[in-house]
Amino acid sequence: MRWTVLILLFLGMIVNFADKSIIGLAAKPIMEDLGLGPAQWGIVGSAYYWLYPITGVIGAAYADRLGAKKMLSFLMLTWAVLQFGVIAITALPLLIVYRILLGAFEGPFSPVAYAHADRWFPPKLKGFANSVLVSGATVGSMVVAPLLVAMIAGLGWKIAFAALGVVSIVWFFLFMLLTKESPVEAYEKAKKKKKLEKFSLKDLKYIASSKTALFTTLAYFSTYFIVVWIATWMPLYLIDIVGMTAGQMGFAVAAIGIISVVLYMGVSVISDYAFKKTKNWKLSRIYITGASMLIGAICMLSVIVYQNPIWVVIAMCLSKGLTYAILPIGPTIMINEMPERGGLMTSILTSSGNLAGIVAPLATGFVVSLASTQILGYSLSIGAMASLVLIFSILFMLFARPNSTEQKEKMEEEAS
Template identity: 60%
Template sequence: MRWFILILMFFGAMISFADKSIVGLAAVPIMEEFNLSYVEWGLVGSCYYWLYPVTGPFGASWADRIGAKKILGFLMISWSILQFGVLAIAALPFLLLYRVLLGAFGGPYSPIAYSHLDKWFAKEKGLANSAIVGGGTIGAMVIAPVLVSLITIFGWKVAFASLGVASLIWFFLFQFFTKESPIAVYKKEEKKQIEKLEKFNLKEFVSLMIRPTPLFTVLAYASVYMLIIWFTIWCPIYLVEVVQLSAAQMGYSIATIGIASIVIYTGVSMISDYLFKKNQDWRISRIYVVTISMAIGALLLASIIIFPNPIWVVSALCLSKGLTYAILVIAPTIMINEKRESGGLMSSMLTSFGSLAGIVAPVLTGYIISLAAGDKIAGYNFSVLFMAALVLTFGILFGIFVKPALSRNKVAKKNISNEVDLVN
């Protein structure tokens, strides 16, 4: 059952990220159809995240209370309706409204999925989280050639609607073939968690979030989320306009970057899990692994400015994406461990603050490009350098300030032991 749930969470993340990223693959026909400027296109990319920070925590906390199945099912039905509704879009305001609503109903998915898998996987948390991030990567990049083909042959609206069909199929599989928790015994634990959630104290929660561990975990996550937006919204255009790839070459390059990055950050997460099982040390197994990965990934990203050869650009982007995305896999585990009875809410802090970055990133990138006074190559290079510096800075801060207490390690061991007993 848990492996089937893991597979569905993987495909759910794939649909979610395909929903949000397909607009980048359809950038050229959409911009031509609505006669959009770069700044207006940045607005289209940004508006997806306007309600994301609000609906993420709200939906995740409700899932903590009434169960993941109900909320995830509702989200999938909403995605399906919105994607079918694309067929009626005839002007920019309607496109913006569609993106805003899609982001609103997309916000809760990842935190709920992280928290839901945390119930089912006692020791392989890094691997389980990698499935969600991996699904997102495939949805955003790996299936790009398929989506580009659909856009080319049938038009961008039909391609969008096809994702609505995928959401509908996922809904029926998840609702009728999975369970809420590993075993009936877990219902007692859920009842205790609900009682604790009913006594939720906002002041206590804010006090928790400003501690160094959750604060700098969220900031490091948000910095990489800005890079996610760059990969989603601007990377396809960068490969075409700067690297001079054809549309087909761009699609296959995006897929290559996505596949390679999945292998890399899954490998990093497995190394982290292995080290944690071996020494139970959060600093070594989680923090240092992520910090080193983010630093190397940021430097590789910056290198494409110096070496603009297409082969090196695609290779560097493969490595950069895979290494920097390690924070996406490890951060939910760190946050959930801070307050386990509110796992969905804690992980939603990551996606919500990441979405704040998502609001700023597309517009900021468009503004940076426009500052180059007509020199698009210089503008894109400035944006790449900015993203690399951001990830490098917050990766180092993450390594310095995120220090889970030793006593918390003991609690983590006890939690793992209890979860193993429950799953067994």
């Protein structure tokens, strides 16, 4: 059952990020069809994240009390309805409303999925399990890009969106039929316990006092600038600046996705192995992840100087694969800070990180519009994002100190 749950969560992440990224792959036909410019497209990209951080926290908090299986299934059904509704979009306002609603109902999925997987895997496999989920995000946003591009070209962008709605319905039935809420031992134990109490001021004080939670969230936040830029702007960057055709762009995006999965899963496996051998959270979770992010940021900065198509693809593979290391390891660190509030802790992480999703598309759109040349506009946006990751990866390594069990008990006593 453990691996069945992980596989279906992996497939759910594919659907989640395919829903999220298809907008970037369909950017050209949508902009031409609705007559949109770069600044307006920036608003479309940003709109997805306007409610995303809020609903992420609320949905994950309810999932801790009501059950992850019910929450994940409900979310998937809402995506199906929204993707079918794309057929009715005829103007920019309707496109923005669709993106706001899709972001609102997709916000809780990642944190709830991370917390759900965490219940099924022992500590020595948690990093690997989360890396599998993050790889689902990469498959959905990048590896399936050639298929999505072909669907957009052959069927039109609206039908391609609706096709993802069909996939959501199939996943819903598989998840309901093939999975359970929790492992048998945890389930039997949970039946004997009182219902989880509501979030309290004591919990808030505990979270606020954790430097590890703060700097993990900041590292995640900085990385999400790159996450959102890759989903919203990289397809256009590869076509307009690097000079690729739509077909070449699709395969380049897929190649970047596949190689990056290998890289950040490799970092997660190394982190798990280091933890298994040393039981040292600082070494295994902080230093390995932070160093990976730092190297990835430097790789992204390099495309500003050297824009050869082959090197751009290589650099994007390295930057995405290495900076994304925080995505699977970050939830493990946050859950360790307050295990009984796993869904809430991961939602704070992902929702705070997704605040970058509000800023990044808008900022890039306006910078590209206002810059004297497109190359300058894209270079400025890439430089700003990479520098942010560089700074916060260093701060993450310096100040994040995951707690041992004894330290957590002491902090809880001080907070109360």
